[in-house]
Amino acid sequence: MSDVEAKAFSIEVLREFCARVFLHFGVPKNDAIEAAEVLASADLRGIDSHGVARLHSYFDMLSEGRINPKPEIKVVRSTLSTATVDGDNGLGLVVGPQANRIAMDMAEKAGSGWASVRNTNHFGIAGYYVLKALERDLIGWAMTNSTMLVAPLWGAERMLGTNPIAIAFPGKEEPPIVLDMATSAAAYGKIEIARRRGEPIPEGWAIDSEGRSTTNPDDMVDGGALLPLGSDRDRGGHKGYGLAIMVDALCGVLSGANWGPFAPPFALRQEIPKRSVGKGIGHFFGAMRIDGFVDGDSFKRQIDDYVRVFRATKPAPGTNGPLIPGDPEREMEQVRCKKGVPLILPVVEELRDISRKTGISFE
Amino acid sequence: MSDVEAKAFSIEVLREFCARVFLHFGVPKNDAIEAAEVLASADLRGIDSHGVARLHSYFDMLSEGRINPKPEIKVVRSTLSTATVDGDNGLGLVVGPQANRIAMDMAEKAGSGWASVRNTNHFGIAGYYVLKALERDLIGWAMTNSTMLVAPLWGAERMLGTNPIAIAFPGKEEPPIVLDMATSAAAYGKIEIARRRGEPIPEGWAIDSEGRSTTNPDDMVDGGALLPLGSDRDRGGHKGYGLAIMVDALCGVLSGANWGPFAPPFALRQEIPKRSVGKGIGHFFGAMRIDGFVDGDSFKRQIDDYVRVFRATKPAPGTNGPLIPGDPEREMEQVRCKKGVPLILPVVEELRDISRKTGISFE
Numbered sequence: 001m002s003d004v005e006a007k008a009f010s011i012e013v014l015r016e017f018c019a020r021v022f023l024h025f026g027v028p029k030n031d032a033i034e035a036a037e038v039l040a041s042a043d044l045r046g047i048d049s050h051g052v053a054r055l056h057s058y059f060d061m062l063s064e065g066r067i068n069p070k071p072e073i074k075v076v077r078s079t080l081s082t083a084t085v086d087g088d089n090g091l092g093l094v095v096g097p098q099a100n101r102i103a104m105d106m107a108e109k110a111g112s113g114w115a116s117v118r119n120t121n122h123f124g125i126a127g128y129y130v131l132k133a134l135e136r137d138l139i140g141w142a143m144t145n146s147t148m149l150v151a152p153l154w155g156a157e158r159m160l161g162t163n164p165i166a167i168a169f170p171g172k173e174e175p176p177i178v179l180d181m182a183t184s185a186a187a188y189g190k191i192e193i194a195r196r197r198g199e200p201i202p203e204g205w206a207i208d209s210e211g212r213s214t215t216n217p218d219d220m221v222d223g224g225a226l227l228p229l230g231s232d233r234d235r236g237g238h239k240g241y242g243l244a245i246m247v248d249a250l251c252g253v254l255s256g257a258n259w260g261p262f263a264p265p266f267a268l269r270q271e272i273p274k275r276s277v278g279k280g281i282g283h284f285f286g287a288m289r290i291d292g293f294v295d296g297d298s299f300k301r302q303i304d305d306y307v308r309v310f311r312a313t314k315p316a317p318g319t320n321g322p323l324i325p326g327d328p329e330r331e332m333e334q335v336r337c338k339k340g341v342p343l344i345l346p347v348v349e350e351l352r353d354i355s356r357k358t359g360i361s362f363e
Numbered sequence: 364m365s366d367v368e369a370k371a372f373s374i375e376v377l378r379e380f381c382a383r384v385f386l387h388f389g390v391p392k393n394d395a396i397e398a399a400e401v402l403a404s405a406d407l408r409g410i411d412s413h414g415v416a417r418l419h420s421y422f423d424m425l426s427e428g429r430i431n432p433k434p435e436i437k438v439v440r441s442t443l444s445t446a447t448v449d450g451d452n453g454l455g456l457v458v459g460p461q462a463n464r465i466a467m468d469m470a471e472k473a474g475s476g477w478a479s480v481r482n483t484n485h486f487g488i489a490g491y492y493v494l495k496a497l498e499r500d501l502i503g504w505a506m507t508n509s510t511m512l513v514a515p516l517w518g519a520e521r522m523l524g525t526n527p528i529a530i531a532f533p534g535k536e537e538p539p540i541v542l543d544m545a546t547s548a549a550a551y552g553k554i555e556i557a558r559r560r561g562e563p564i565p566e567g568w569a570i571d572s573e574g575r576s577t578t579n580p581d582d583m584v585d586g587g588a589l590l591p592l593g594s595d596r597d598r599g600g601h602k603g604y605g606l607a608i609m610v611d612a613l614c615g616v617l618s619g620a621n622w623g624p625f626a627p628p629f630a631l632r633q634e635i636p637k638r639s640v641g642k643g644i645g646h647f648f649g650a651m652r653i654d655g656f657v658d659g660d661s662f663k664r665q666i667d668d669y670v671r672v673f674r675a676t677k678p679a680p681g682t683n684g685p686l687i688p689g690d691p692e693r694e695m696e697q698v699r700c701k702k703g704v705p706l707i708l709p710v711v712e713e714l715r716d717i718s719r720k721t722g723i724s725f726e
Contacts (some may be wrong), residue, residue, distance in 0.1 A: 079474025081444040082655035091680055112477050116656045139617075155676040159685075167611045176394075177612065179605040185598050202597045211679035221569025229592060229599045234565040235548050236592045240599075242542040242688040245673075249532045249540065253665045254502075254656045260393035260672055277668065292445035293479045293617045302616045307642065310608075311519040316574035322515035322522075325605040 008340035013363075014052050015040040017351065018362045021055065025062040026069040027094065035093035037123040041131070043341045046332035048135040048179075050125045052343065056350040057122075057194035057267040058091065059357075064268065067091055067121055069243060073098050081110040084255050087119045089280055092123030092144070100129045100285045104136055106285035114286045119279035122146065122266040126166035127180035127329065133287050134167030134170050137296065141286030147270060148261045149243060150184045153226035153237040156211025159223040159261050161281075162188065165347040168326070169286030172300035174307040178326030183238075183244040184226045191226070193215045210350035250284040280331075333337045370711060371703035376726075377415050378403040380714065383723045384418060388425040389432040390457065398456035401487040404405055409695035413488045415706065419632040419713040420485075421454065422720075427631065430454055430484055436461050444473040446616050447482045452643055455486030457506070459510040463492045463505065463648045468649035476603065479650045481618035482642035485509065485629040489529035490543030490692065494652050497533050499689070504649030505529045508614040510633060511624045513547045513607060514588035516591065516600040519574025521588045522624050525608035532687070533653075535663035536671040541689030546607040547589045548600075552579045554589070567594030572638045613647040620645030 014034045022032035030087040038148035043051030070091025074081045087095030099117045106113025125130075126142040133140020146161030162182040169177045194201045195217035208214045213232075220226065229240025252259030257278040262351040264273060264281060289357055293337045308326050315321035343351075355362035378399045424430040432564065434453025438446045446465055459502030464481045469662025470692035471477025486492075489505040504710030509524030525545040532540045550566040558580040565602045566715065571577045572586035576595075592603025615622030620641040627644060653659045671686050678684035706714075718725035 065714070067503050074592055077654075077656060079652060079655040081471075082474035082651060084656045089633045110445075111445035112475060114475055114651065151679070152673060153678055154679050154682040156679045157677045159673065159676055165606075167609050167693065169616070177608060179609055181599075181602040181605055183602075185593065199598070204598045211677065235567045235594055235598070236544075236603075238686070238688070239544040239546075239592050241685070242544055243528075243686060244541060246530050246542055249666070251667070253662060253669060254653070258659075259665075260668060270419055277665065288477065290617070292442040293440060293447045294619055298619075300617060301537065302622075302640065303612070306612070306622060307368060309679060310515060310522065313515055313522055314520045314574065316517050316519045316570065319517040322365070322518045322604070323599070325577055325608060352631060 006344050008338060008342045010340045011040055011044055014043060017360065017362055018052060018055055021059060021354055021358060022069070022091070025362060026101075026359045027091070028070060031091075031094040031173065034097050035091055038093045038128050040095065041126045041128045044333045044336050045125065045127065047111055047125050047127075047329070047331035049187065051341070052351065053347045054266075056095075056354060059354050060268040061121070061266070062174040066268075071095060072237060075102065081106050081112050081114060083113070083115045085115050087117055087280065088118030089119050089121070092281070092283070094259045095120040095121035096129060096283055097132070099283060100132055100140075102344050103285040104133060104138055104287040107138055107289050108136070110293070111292035112286065112288045115249060115284070116255035117283040117285070118257035120257070120281055123283055124326040125180060125207070126164040129176060129285060130166045130168035130178060130180070131229055134168050134176055137170070137290065138287040140166075140168050140289060141284070143247045143251055143284040144264050145248045145257070145282050147263050147265045149188055151207055151211070151227055153228060153230075153233060155225075156209075160241075160244040160248060161226075162226065163244045163251075165243065170304050171307055172297070174304040175324075175330055176326060177303060177324055178305065178329065180326075183229050183240050183247060185229050185231045185240065186226065188226060189260060191220050197290065199321070204235070225332060235287065251282035252278065254284070255282045255336070265361060277312070287333040367671075368390055368542060369707050371705045373703045374407055377406060377704060379662060380723065380725050381415060381418055382720060384422060384717055385432070385454070387392070387719060387721045390454065391433060394454075394457040401456045401460065401491050404491045405488045407696045407699050408488065408490065408692035409693070410438060410488050411460040412550065414704070415675055415714065416710045417629075419717060421456075422717050423503035423631040424484070424629070430630075434458060438465065438528065444469050444475050444477060446476070446478045446675050448478050450480055450643065451632060452482050452484070455644070455646070458483040459492060459646055460494055460495070462646060463503075466501075466648040467496060467499055467501055467650040470652050472501070474655035475651045476648065478647070478648040479618035480556070480612060480648070481620035483620070483644055483646060485644070486542060486646055489527040492648060493529045493531035493541060497531050497539055500533070500649075500653065501650040503529075503531050504647070506610045507649040508611045508620070508622060508626050508645050510626050510628045511550055512589050513591055514570055514574070514594060516593075516604045518588075519570065519572075523604075523607040523611060524626055525589065526607045528606065528610060532666050533663055534666040534670055535660070537667040538693055539689060540666060540686075540687055541692065542668065543689075543692070546592050546603050546610060548592050548594045548603065551589060554583050558584060561609040566596070599605065606638030611646070614645035615641065617647070618645045646716075696710070704716075
């Protein structure tokens with residue numbers, strides 16, 4: 001954030017603006033509020049690439065009629081603990097929360113609930129959904145596939161999205177353990193930051209358009225690809241690639257959505273894939289009742305113990321020791337709740353552009 | 364294998380010998396056969412560290428009465444789709460298959476089934492269990508925690524096992540996609556091989572006892588630790604660490620087993636942890652009915668398409684292009700079914716030692 005002049009906005013202002021933009025396109029009020037909440041959670045938690053920075057993409061897609069503002073979200077197949085949800089090409093920010101509720105409702109009745117979702121669009125941060133599960137005292141899982149950016153290990157082209165996995169476990173006195181991770185070695189946003197600064201990227205993040213390892217961020221952007229978690233064969237790049245396939249199969253293949261290189265783009269400027277093998281992109285949500293396995297209170301006390309034991313790990317030289325998954329996002333949320341969300345000027349300009357085009361005031 | 368003289372044994376000989384050793388300790392016949400099958404599957408699939416190479420550890424633990432040969436495996440809590448299984452300190456090779464069946468049985472009734480298992484021991488390769496799910500036309504999941512070997516990112520000591528994740532998706536004409544991966548950057552077995560050869564290990568695999576990155580395999584073995592998948596902060600070491608915690612929470616905390624540095628050892632020579640926070644180690648099995656989400660036949664055709672599309676990826680320079688998860692193990696299985704399983708002499712000596720001590724003939 002330090003490299004581009006930034007201005008701070010209160011989260012309430014941003015959330016309100018997003019909600020009004022969605023309303024402008026005919027998104028029903030409760031859906032618009034919820035969609036804005038999903039975006040706001042990304043900005044609060046410091047995942048800047050998935051918050052209001054993406055509002056212009058949603059705006060474009062809604063303007064062009066590429067996303068359905070009033071989807072009829074339907075369960076098209078189900079058992080006691082599984083369901084396939086068709087999102088009717090709605091905003092992922094609307095379909096996601098609804099499908100997540102379907103999974104959680106099943107879990108409360110059958111012990112666990114698993115929803116694979118097709119015909120949907122980008123759903124924001126996976127972490128949002130697992131935090132919602134914690135509110136209902138459930139262990140939550142969330143995954144999504146997405147537009148291709150990542151090469152398989154030993155591949156020379158983009159074939160997979162950054163396909164994140166999120167899961168959360170509640171503590172009693174300690175904060176929850178909240179994992180929310182892309183299955184690529186690094187986020188695309190980090191490539192963009194390095195590019196803007198004219199700095200090289202670390203070895204292991206990306207390949208160029210010929211499939212060669214590169215430290216030049218331009219090489220990745222100009223037809224190259226991100227590498228999967230693990231980066232190369234020696235360090236386990238086949239594992240990150242395998243995890244990305246797992247997410248893709250659960251979200252895309254299992255629901256009847258598009259998968260792999262055929263996942264449709266989330267922004268107008270992105271190329272439309274050559275083939276369609278399903279409907280929209282796909283998500284996968286899971287929820288499990290803790291007391292379907294063990295006493296809920298003793299589970300939470302054990303998680304407290306877990307967190308304390310891991311915080312007490314002997315630190316590696318030059319560090320303060322291990323963090324608990326979710327720590328950085330939680331700290332960021334505390335800061336941004338008080339001090340606001342710093343937006344870089346290009347994002348502020350995009351929001352102003354939306355304001356001009358819709359007549360919805362901003363600032 | 365090329366560095367130590369090796370001799371090939373037919374898989375039938377090895378399987379029979381293992382089964383008779385288990386029988387020798389009073390393991391019931393069907394359990395002994397199944398336990399031997401789990402070990403044999405590791406040897407066939409080329410995961411040499413988890414096959415008969417580990418029989419001597421099981422032998423020691425059974426000899427010392429540290430593992431119960433005739434466990435009463437019980438479901439101690441359940442809902443329609445979840446269960447906690449107490450393995451009564453049995454062989455993981457016996458408890459694992461039984462708990463996996465419990466998960467699969469639930470899935471057939473409720474759409475999905477999830478079993479968290481405590482009071483168990485090392486269960487062999489995670490891949491075995493998801494292959495069993497494929498036989499029942501289910502998507503299988505398997506995880507286990509294990510004795511500490513891996514440091515958290517920014518930690519300087521062993522706190523986590525190599526905590527593997529396996530999942531499998533069936534194809535129709537193409538072979539299944541079978542992911543079976545440790546959440547560490549590299550397997551401990553690779554450190555041992557480098558050590559035997561006197562060769563350095565790649566950067567990113569391990570730290571020494573002070574938490575410093577090292578390329579000397581002795582440093583890892585002498586009080587150092589493996590690094591999580593992703594290796595360092597830049598390349599996503601926090602992600603591998605987070606995945607290892609996820610596995611540990613699902614297997615250990617959720618079942619009431621030991622977790623983190625308190626997971627008991629699988630071999631006599633290993634140190635017993637200072638604290639006990641549960642019973643034994645833990646596993647986690649899942650099974651999902653494909654037709655709980657989508658038509659089974661169309662799913663399998665899509666997986667066929669998936670496999671073909673990914674095999675057709677433009678290859679990176681110097682490679683033949685991406686593999687599909689499960690390819691190397693499947694190829695190894697074909698070779699070893701025909702040509703036998705090559706065992707290094709130290710392993711052959713261990714088997715001969717068991718033979719002498721039990722009177723069960725070998726070779």
